[in-house]
Amino acid sequence: MQDASIGGMVATNASGTTAVRYGSMRDQLLDLEVVLADGTVIHTGTRAKKSSSGYHLTGLFAGSEGTLGIITEITMRLHGIPEYTMMARCTFDTPELCAVAAQNILLGGIQVMRMELIDATSIAEVNRQNGYDFPDKHSLFLEFAGARAAIEEEVKLTAVLMNDLGCENWEVASDPTKQKEIWKARHELSFAYQHINGLDETGSDVCVPISRLPELVAYARQLIDESGLKGGIWGHVGDGNFHTLVLFDPKAKGQREKAEYTNEALAIRAIEVGGTCTGEHGVGLGKIKFQEAEHGAALEMMKNTKRMYDPQGILNPGKIFFM
Amino acid sequence: MQDASIGGMVATNASGTTAVRYGSMRDQLLDLEVVLADGTVIHTGTRAKKSSSGYHLTGLFAGSEGTLGIITEITMRLHGIPEYTMMARCTFDTPELCAVAAQNILLGGIQVMRMELIDATSIAEVNRQNGYDFPDKHSLFLEFAGARAAIEEEVKLTAVLMNDLGCENWEVASDPTKQKEIWKARHELSFAYQHINGLDETGSDVCVPISRLPELVAYARQLIDESGLKGGIWGHVGDGNFHTLVLFDPKAKGQREKAEYTNEALAIRAIEVGGTCTGEHGVGLGKIKFQEAEHGAALEMMKNTKRMYDPQGILNPGKIFFM
Numbered sequence: 001m002q003d004a005s006i007g008g009m010v011a012t013n014a015s016g017t018t019a020v021r022y023g024s025m026r027d028q029l030l031d032l033e034v035v036l037a038d039g040t041v042i043h044t045g046t047r048a049k050k051s052s053s054g055y056h057l058t059g060l061f062a063g064s065e066g067t068l069g070i071i072t073e074i075t076m077r078l079h080g081i082p083e084y085t086m087m088a089r090c091t092f093d094t095p096e097l098c099a100v101a102a103q104n105i106l107l108g109g110i111q112v113m114r115m116e117l118i119d120a121t122s123i124a125e126v127n128r129q130n131g132y133d134f135p136d137k138h139s140l141f142l143e144f145a146g147a148r149a150a151i152e153e154e155v156k157l158t159a160v161l162m163n164d165l166g167c168e169n170w171e172v173a174s175d176p177t178k179q180k181e182i183w184k185a186r187h188e189l190s191f192a193y194q195h196i197n198g199l200d201e202t203g204s205d206v207c208v209p210i211s212r213l214p215e216l217v218a219y220a221r222q223l224i225d226e227s228g229l230k231g232g233i234w235g236h237v238g239d240g241n242f243h244t245l246v247l248f249d250p251k252a253k254g255q256r257e258k259a260e261y262t263n264e265a266l267a268i269r270a271i272e273v274g275g276t277c278t279g280e281h282g283v284g285l286g287k288i289k290f291q292e293a294e295h296g297a298a299l300e301m302m303k304n305t306k307r308m309y310d311p312q313g314i315l316n317p318g319k320i321f322f323m
Numbered sequence: 324m325q326d327a328s329i330g331g332m333v334a335t336n337a338s339g340t341t342a343v344r345y346g347s348m349r350d351q352l353l354d355l356e357v358v359l360a361d362g363t364v365i366h367t368g369t370r371a372k373k374s375s376s377g378y379h380l381t382g383l384f385a386g387s388e389g390t391l392g393i394i395t396e397i398t399m400r401l402h403g404i405p406e407y408t409m410m411a412r413c414t415f416d417t418p419e420l421c422a423v424a425a426q427n428i429l430l431g432g433i434q435v436m437r438m439e440l441i442d443a444t445s446i447a448e449v450n451r452q453n454g455y456d457f458p459d460k461h462s463l464f465l466e467f468a469g470a471r472a473a474i475e476e477e478v479k480l481t482a483v484l485m486n487d488l489g490c491e492n493w494e495v496a497s498d499p500t501k502q503k504e505i506w507k508a509r510h511e512l513s514f515a516y517q518h519i520n521g522l523d524e525t526g527s528d529v530c531v532p533i534s535r536l537p538e539l540v541a542y543a544r545q546l547i548d549e550s551g552l553k554g555g556i557w558g559h560v561g562d563g564n565f566h567t568l569v570l571f572d573p574k575a576k577g578q579r580e581k582a583e584y585t586n587e588a589l590a591i592r593a594i595e596v597g598g599t600c601t602g603e604h605g606v607g608l609g610k611i612k613f614q615e616a617e618h619g620a621a622l623e624m625m626k627n628t629k630r631m632y633d634p635q636g637i638l639n640p641g642k643i644f645f646m
Contacts, residue, residue, distance in 0.1 A: 012375050013373075013374075013375045013379070014375065015373055019373060023350075023373070024373045024375075026379065026382070027346075027350065036624070040620050040623075041620065042619065042620045042621035042624060043618075043619060043621060044621060046594075046597055046598055046599050046617070047531075047532040047597035047598065048530040048531055048532060048562075048563055048564075048593075048597070048598040048599045048602065049530065049532075049533070049562045049563050049564075050336075050338055050342060050346070050347045050530055050562050050564060050602055050603065051336075051386075051530060051599040051601065051602060052335050052336045052337065052347075052386050052528075052599075052601045052602065052603050052604055052605045052606070053599045053600055053601045053605075053606055053610065053613075053614070053617055053618070054386075054606065054614060054617070054618050054621070054622070054625050054643065055383055055386070055387055055391075055625045055628055055643075056336070056349065056382040056383055056385065056386055057383075057621055057624065057625070058382075059349070059379040059381075059382025059383065060378055060379055060380075060382065060383055062379065063375050063377075063378070063379055064378055068378075080432040082432075083432070109403040109405075109406070146473065147472075147473045147476050147477070149470075149472035149473055149475075149476055150469065150470040150472055150473030150476075152472075153470050153472055153473075154470070205375075207371040207372065207373055207374060208370075208371055209370040209371060209372075210372070239371075239372045239373050240371055240372055241371075241372075241373060270371075271369075274369055274370035274371070275369055275370065275371040276369050276371045276374040276375075276376045277376055278374065278375045278376045279371065279373055279374060279375065280373065280375050281375055282375040282376075283375070283376055283377065287376065290376075291376070291377060294369070294376055294377070295366075295376070295377050296365065296366060297363050297364065297365045298365035298366060298367060298377070298380055299377070300363075301359070301365060301380065301632070302377050302378045302380070304631055305378055305628075305631070308627055308628070308631055309624070320377065320378075
């Protein structure tokens with residue numbers, strides 16, 4: 001695992017746990033310096049916070065995965081560090097209920113800083129790898145950040161909403177050490193799965209309207225269970241974005257196909273309910289097959305855009321679409 | 324004066340007084356249905372809150388002023404109504420100090436809902452038209468909105484920051500009627516200027532990095548004073564976006580040219596300091612002349628985009644650039 005670079009994050013319009021508060025990379029950009037296929041250097045924006053001048057090329061290059069030009073300089077807005085934070089964690093009987101909980105928090109107007117789901121299988125895996133004893137149930141991780149008085153109110157309101165949904169194991173902390181402890185299972189999640197020797201993994205990155213999130217999370221769990229493989233679900237549920245991770249033995253016949261079927265079925269369902277096959281990681285090669293279903297007639301205009309910017313096909317060829 | 328329509332606001336990437344909190348129209352969009360020049364209907368996005376799939380055509384159509392396709396359906400995100408609001412107003416000796424005040428509020432991490440400047444000339448005009456007696460000084464109008472406890476803290480902190488800068492006439496209200504009274508001069512501003520019979524008006528819409536806002540506001544005041552014409556300044560200073568309005572007698576020789584010179588000089592200076600000639604109203608015909616200075620080599624790619632989407636030049640021809 002390597003750290004994400006700002007350039008890579010812009011090129012894929014990446015995001016992460018704080019996107020629920022600040023949006024994804026595209027939302028942070030003021031200007032890009034881009035080298036075009038013929039060597040021309042352009043600036044796509046200015047340093048002004050907003051503009052109604054010309055076409056919005058900044059947004060076009062963000063998420064274009066190097067296929068339209070090479071981004072060589074990035075001007076982005078910064079956000080101040082909030083004065084006060086609190087972290088919380090609670091568990092539910094189903095991952096679907098975690099998604100409903102996320103929905104209720106958003107509908108309650110609570111401006112969380114982060115809101116993450118980890119399903120029971122994944123918590124159990126973190127426990128097993130590290131000797132922890134976190135309740136191995138479907139868990140919702142929350143961070144609140146802002147002015148102290150406002151945060152204390154938000155946490156109280158959230159506790160009421162979670163109780164109404166029948167949450168268990170509610171824990172909340174303002175002390176920095178305890179905050180870290182509460183979120184430990186979330187932070188160590190991807191390492192836990194990487195430590196399973198001899199198995200490969202495959203995963204998905206769907207993002208759906210928040211109103212459809214509970215059913216999609218339930219469907220993802222069902223797909224993994226039906227595959228007979230070991231796998232987990234986690235994600236940035238405040239955005240409607242979540243991941244599956246399915247483990248398979250590359251030497252066992254048919255396992256890879258079963259694992260990959262869960263990704264495909266989930267991506268197709270996400271698109272059907274008005275969502276996207278990739279919420280934050282990009283298309284690359286693996287999601288080319290979903291582009292037509294997701295973008296329909298717009299795909300042809302995207303291809304025309306590619307042809308216009310890169311007539312000789314020299315910029316990250318073969319990515320995003322089959323030309 | 325007519326009300327803005329959502330379609331028109333998307334087509335110009337318009338914004339207004341709450342953009343300092345929520346961003347401009349482009350930031351609210353999830354999906355657009357667009358009819359292309361050849362009649363093809365496309366959708367540019369999905370209903371998911373974020374996506375890394377395909378090129379960001381939504382952002383491209385927003386602000387394209389009807390030159391790339393006709394927007395026929397708009398899916399946008401909504402924001403909840405905050406539970407509590409307070410409004411404030413104070414005055415300073417120069418419009419430049421109002422801009423510094425706006426800067427300090429942003430640097431203080433105070434998440435204002437609105438933050439507006441009106442210069443002394445314009446306040447005096449509102450007073451004169453309506454028989455009011457608001458202090459005819461350079462004024463900063465503020466709205467705070469959110470959780471009550473947080474808002475009360477923000478207002479206290481703002482009062483300290485404003486006092487440190489030597490503000491006068493600080494007034495603040497939570498009572499709805501008093502809130503309205505405090506902002507009255509702002510709300511009635513554009514009507515006041517429209518009631519000056521026999522005179523035409525022209526105006527600008529520059530947006531600059533917040534760090535350059537004080538000098539630009541001072542420069543705008545200087546340009547108006549040097550023109551010998553009557554004019555005012557107001558704007559969404561939390562975004563670095565402000566307007567000038569210069570009145571002229573269309574029958575008096577040279578007055579129109581003098582008024583328009585203020586716009587041109589201001590737009591050019593805004594571009595020089597890393598800003599834009601139009602923060603929220605669009606290019607149309609009047610700002611075509613600034614497009615090359617603002618966009619440089621990127622302008623050619625914008626024109627290529629126009630040619631690709633509209634090869635026959637049937638979509639709002641003649642707007643944004645000379646082709």
